Amino acid sequence: MRREQLMPSESPTRRTVLRTAAAGAAATGFAGTALAEPTGRTLVGLQPGSDASVATTQAESVHRELDFGDIGRVVAGTFSDNAISALQNNPNVRYVEKEGRMHALAQDVPYGIDIVEADVAHDNGETGAGADIAIVDTGIDQDHPDLQANLGNGADFTGTGSWDDDNGHGTHCAGIANADDNTEGVVGVSTEATLHGVKVLGSGGGGNFSDIAAGVEWVANQGYDVASLSLGGSTGSSALQDACQYATNNGVLVVAAAGNDGECSNCVSYPAAYDTVMAVSATDENDEIASFSSTGPEIDIAAPGAGVYSTYNNGGYTSLDGTSMACPHVAGAAGQLMANGHSNADARQQLQNTADDICRCPEDMGAGRLNVAAALGLQSPSNCNGTVNCQNDGGGGGGCFITTATAGEGPTLDSLRRFRDESMAATPVGRGMVGLYYRISPPIADTLERHPESLTTRATRKIVDVCASLSDRQDETDSAVESASLGVSLTALYMVGITVGAGGHLGIRTRELLDRTA
Numbered sequence: 001m002r003r004e005q006l007m008p009s010e011s012p013t014r015r016t017v018l019r020t021a022a023a024g025a026a027a028t029g030f031a032g033t034a035l036a037e038p039t040g041r042t043l044v045g046l047q048p049g050s051d052a053s054v055a056t057t058q059a060e061s062v063h064r065e066l067d068f069g070d071i072g073r074v075v076a077g078t079f080s081d082n083a084i085s086a087l088q089n090n091p092n093v094r095y096v097e098k099e100g101r102m103h104a105l106a107q108d109v110p111y112g113i114d115i116v117e118a119d120v121a122h123d124n125g126e127t128g129a130g131a132d133i134a135i136v137d138t139g140i141d142q143d144h145p146d147l148q149a150n151l152g153n154g155a156d157f158t159g160t161g162s163w164d165d166d167n168g169h170g171t172h173c174a175g176i177a178n179a180d181d182n183t184e185g186v187v188g189v190s191t192e193a194t195l196h197g198v199k200v201l202g203s204g205g206g207g208n209f210s211d212i213a214a215g216v217e218w219v220a221n222q223g224y225d226v227a228s229l230s231l232g233g234s235t236g237s238s239a240l241q242d243a244c245q246y247a248t249n250n251g252v253l254v255v256a257a258a259g260n261d262g263e264c265s266n267c268v269s270y271p272a273a274y275d276t277v278m279a280v281s282a283t284d285e286n287d288e289i290a291s292f293s294s295t296g297p298e299i300d301i302a303a304p305g306a307g308v309y310s311t312y313n314n315g316g317y318t319s320l321d322g323t324s325m326a327c328p329h330v331a332g333a334a335g336q337l338m339a340n341g342h343s344n345a346d347a348r349q350q351l352q353n354t355a356d357d358i359c360r361c362p363e364d365m366g367a368g369r370l371n372v373a374a375a376l377g378l379q380s381p382s383n384c385n386g387t388v389n390c391q392n393d394g395g396g397g398g399g400c401f402i403t404t405a406t407a408g409e410g411p412t413l414d415s416l417r418r419f420r421d422e423s424m425a426a427t428p429v430g431r432g433m434v435g436l437y438y439r440i441s442p443p444i445a446d447t448l449e450r451h452p453e454s455l456t457t458r459a460t461r462k463i464v465d466v467c468a469s470l471s472d473r474q475d476e477t478d479s480a481v482e483s484a485s486l487g488v489s490l491t492a493l494y495m496v497g498i499t500v501g502a503g504g505h506l507g508i509r510t511r512e513l514l515d516r517t518a
Contacts, residue, residue: 041099042079048072050092058083115287115304116329118189120373128190131335132224133177135328136215137170137231138205139163140197144171146185146311147195150178154197155218157211166203168313172320173230175311177328178335185317186310189332189372193339196224201231212271213243216254220247225338228331229256229277230324232269241274248276253344255280255331257323259294268296278334278348281365282306282326289364293323300348301355302365303329333372340376350375356382416468 041063044055052065055075062077076099079087087093132152142151142164154163165171178195179188200215201207212231219227220243227247244254258281259269272279273296282293282305289295290306305326312318330351337347354375355368374381448457 040078041076042084043095043097043099044075044077044079044087045094045096046073046075047092047094054090054092055087058087115283116189116333116370116372118329118333118372120378124373124376124378126336126340126372126376126378127181128178128193128332128335128339131190131193131226131339132196132222133190133193133226133228133331133335134196134198134219134222134224135170135174135177135331136198136200136212136219136227136229137165137173138167138201138203139165139170139199140174140195141165141168141171141311141313141315142197144175144311144313144315146179146182147171147174149180149182150191150193150195152194152196153222154199155215156199157214157218158199158202158207160199160202163197163199165197165199165313167201167205168318169201169205169230169320169324170197170199171313172308172310172318173228173324173328175317176308176325177228177332179311189329190335190339193332193335196222198227207231209237209240213237213239216240216243216247220250220252223250224252225344226331226334227252227254228328229254229271230322230327232257232259232272234259234261234267234269236270236273240271241276244271244274244276248344251344253278253334253338253347255327255334257327258282258296258299260292260322260324261294262292266296267294268298269294273298278330278351279366280323280327280330282321282323283365283369287358287369289360290321290323292321293326293364295364297363299363299366301330301352301367301370302326302360303370305329330370333370333375336372337375354381357384358382359384416464 046052046054048070050072052067052073052075056062056065056077059075059077059079060083062075064076066074066076068074072094084096088096139156140147140151140154140163142148142154156163160166174195174197175186175188177188178190178193179186181187181191196219198215198219200212212229216227216229247254254271254276255278256272257269258272258279259267260282261267261269268279271277278300279298281295281299281302282290283302284290284304284306289302293302293305303326305323306321307319308321308325309317309319310325333351334344334347337350338344342350351370352367354371355366356371356374357368358365360368368381371379371381373379448454448460451457
C-alpha cells in the first residue's frame with residue numbers, strides 16, 4: 001500500500017524548526033538533515049528473505065545494494081517507468097521510492113541565542129540591519145561563510161597590515177554578535193548588522209593599551225554604533241579611559257567583558273570597570289553566574305558565556321568559555337536597538353531595564369541576564385520569584401581563585417592572567433586546564449586565605465611566584481625551555497590545589513588538618 005507523508009496544517013516557525021534541529025544534534029551527534037534533493041535514482045526495499053535479484057534484474061543500472069539482515073535488502077538504481085510499476089505490485093517488495101540527498105543541517109542555534117530570546121527577535125523581523133558593530137579584538141576571519149555577508153570595513157593597529165584574524169578569538173566574538181542567518185553554521189544575536197573588524201590584539205591575544213585606545217578612537221571617528229571589547233586587564237589606562245569616553249561622547253555604545261577572575265568581591269577588569277563602558281558578566285547553561293566570571297559593583301548586565309558555540313578561524317566553529325563570549329551577546333542586542341533609532345545612552349538603559357531578573361545580586365549580574373526580545377518590546381522580562389542571595393559563594397576568600405588568595409592583586413597576578421589569556425587559551429588542552437582550575441579553585445582559595453602561614457599556603461605562594469616569573473621571561477624570550485618549565489610549575493600548582501581542596505578524602509583531611517594547626 002502506498003502511504004503519503006502527512007504534513008502539518010500550519011508551517012512551524014523557524015524558531016521551532018531550529019530548536020528541534022538543535023535537540024536532534026544533542027541527541028545524535030549530528031546537526032540534522034535538510035530537505036531531500038532528487039538524484040534520479042530509485043530505492044527498492046525488499047521483503048525479508050527476498051533476493052536482491054528481484055530488483056536488480058529490473059534495473060537499467062545498479063548504484064549499490066544494501067543488506068539490512070532481518071529487515072531486508074535495498075537496491076538503489078535506475079529503473080524504467082514500467083519496471084517501477086511492476087516492482088510496486090510485486091509482493092516481495094516493501095516499498096519503492098525516489099532517492100534524494102541529505103545534508104547536515106549545518107546551522108545550529110547556540111544555547112545563548114535561545115536563552116536571551118534573540119530568536120524571538122529574529123522571528124519578528126528584528127535583525128539589526130542598519131547598525132554598525134565593531135569587534136575590537138584579534139580581527140575577523142574575512143573569508144568565513146557565516147560572516148562574509150555582514151562584513152564592512154576594518155583596521156589594523158598591531159602593525160601586521162591586515163585586520164584578518166590570526167588567533168580566532170575575534171572571529172568567535174563576531175559570530176556571537178552577528179553571524180548571518182544563512183542556513184549554515186550558527187546564527188548571531190543580530191543577523192544583518194554590519195560587522196567591522198578592529199585588530200588591536202596580536203596572534204597571541206595580547207595588545208598594548210595605546211593600540212587598543214587607537215582602535216576605539218577609530219571606531220568613534222567612523223561613526224559606528226557599538227564597540228565590542230572582549231578584552232581586559234586588572235589595571236587601567238588613562239589613554240584607554242579617554243578613548244572610551246571619546247567614543248561615548250560620539251555616540252558609540254562601548255561594551256566590554258568583565259573578566260575571568262572568578263566571583264571575587266571586586267575584580268572587574270578594565271576597560272569594563274569604566275563608567276562609560278557597559279560591563280558584562282557571564283552566565284552558564286543553567287542560567288547561573290559562571291564560575292569564572294568576574295563580578296563586582298561595576299557589572300551592568302549578564303549574558304551567556306560558558307560553552308558558547310560560534311564561528312572560528314579558517315571557516316570553522318568551536319565552543320569557548322569566558323566573559324569574552326558574553327560581551328558580544330550584549331553588543332549584538334545593542335546593535336538591534338540602535339538600528340531602531342536608540343541613542344547609545346538609551347540603548348544601554350533599555351538593555352538594563354528589560355533584563356531578566358534571575359535572582360542574583362547586582363554585583364553578579366547587574367540589572368540581570370540579557371533579554372533581547374524584551375529590550376525590543378516583544379515580551380516582558382522575567383521577575384525573580386525566589387530569594388536573592390548576595391552572599392559570596394566562597395568563605396573568607398570571597399570565592400576568588402588560588403592565585404588571588406596567595407598573591408593578591410599586582411604584577412604577579414597580571415603576569416599569570418596574561419599567560420592564561422595569551423597562551424593557555426590558545427589551545428584546547430590549555431582551555432581544559434583553565435576550566436579545571438575554575439572548578440576546583442574557589443574552595444581551595446578560601447582554605448589558603450584562612451591559613452596564610454601554613455606550609456601548603458607558603459608552598460602554593462612560591463609556585464605562583466615561580467609561574468609568574470617564568471611567564472614574564474617567556475614573554476621576553478619566547479623560549480621553549482621556559483614554556484616547558486612553566487608547564488611543570490603549573491602542574492605542581494594544580495597538584496597542590498587538588499590535594500588541598502578537590503573534594504576527595506585527602507582534600508578534606510588536609511583542610512581539617514589545616515584548621516586544627518592554624
